[in-house]
Amino acid sequence: MLAEHLGPIQLAELASQKATLSARTRPGEWPRLRTIVAGHDGSTEDRLDVDVTLSRGTDGLAVVSVQVDGVLSLTCQRCLGGIRIPIDVDVVLAAVPTQERADGLEDPFDSVLLDEDGGLALRNVVEDEVLAGLPIAPLHDNATCAAAPAGSNQAVTTAIETTRPFAALGELLGRGQGR
Ligand SMILES: [Zn+2]
Numbered sequence: 001m002l003a004e005h006l007g008p009i010q011l012a013e014l015a016s017q018k019a020t021l022s023a024r025t026r027p028g029e030w031p032r033l034r035t036i037v038a039g040h041d042g043s044t045e046d047r048l049d050v051d052v053t054l055s056r057g058t059d060g061l062a063v064v065s066v067q068v069d070g071v072l073s074l075t076c077q078r079c080l081g082g083i084r085i086p087i088d089v090d091v092v093l094a095a096v097p098t099q100e101r102a103d104g105l106e107d108p109f110d111s112v113l114l115d116e117d118g119g120l121a122l123r124n125v126v127e128d129e130v131l132a133g134l135p136i137a138p139l140h141d142n143a144t145c146a147a148a149p150a151g152s153n154q155a156v157t158t159a160i161e162t163t164r165p166f167a168a169l170g171e172l173l174g175r176g177q178g179r
Pocket of ligand 1: 076
């Protein structure tokens with residue numbers, strides 16, 4: 001498992017070495033992800049492969065490159081079955097000591113705030129990035145969802161495919177009123 005926290009000295013050393021920390025993990029090893037995959041974490045194919053490379057930016061700040069590749073099983077919000085979501089995180093973060101320093105960055109980096117002691121909450125940062133990339137309401141598509149109403153498939157498809165969605169909506173409303 002990835003180190004939970006890097007102290008300021010360790011962080012500086014790893015950054016000057018341009019070190020890469022790698023971990024092959026399971027979703028259940030992450031405290032917040034564990035609650036999200038609850039009930040679907042039995043899938044043996046679910047995994048999160050993490051590579052974090054630390055380096056030193058031109059402005060002296062540590063740069064944290066986070067790459068996560070994997071698969072998580074979330075809960076379909078319609079049928080409550082498992083839905084497999086591919087994970088592909090690739091972000092570069094400047095590690096800043098204060099928020100003011102983050103606001104002053106000229107590089108097009110996202111930033112991550114260091115702890116008060118100058119250390120980095122490594123595992124938390126990685127988990128944040130995975131969470132940020134997840135869909136808010138995961139849904140199977142209609143063809144594979146156990147709870148997709150058969151009758152609604154056609155109506156939804158029509159509304160999306162037509163170049164005049166409001167005309168289609170009008171037809172649907174008119175049909176409803178005729179009952
Ligand atoms: Zn579903």
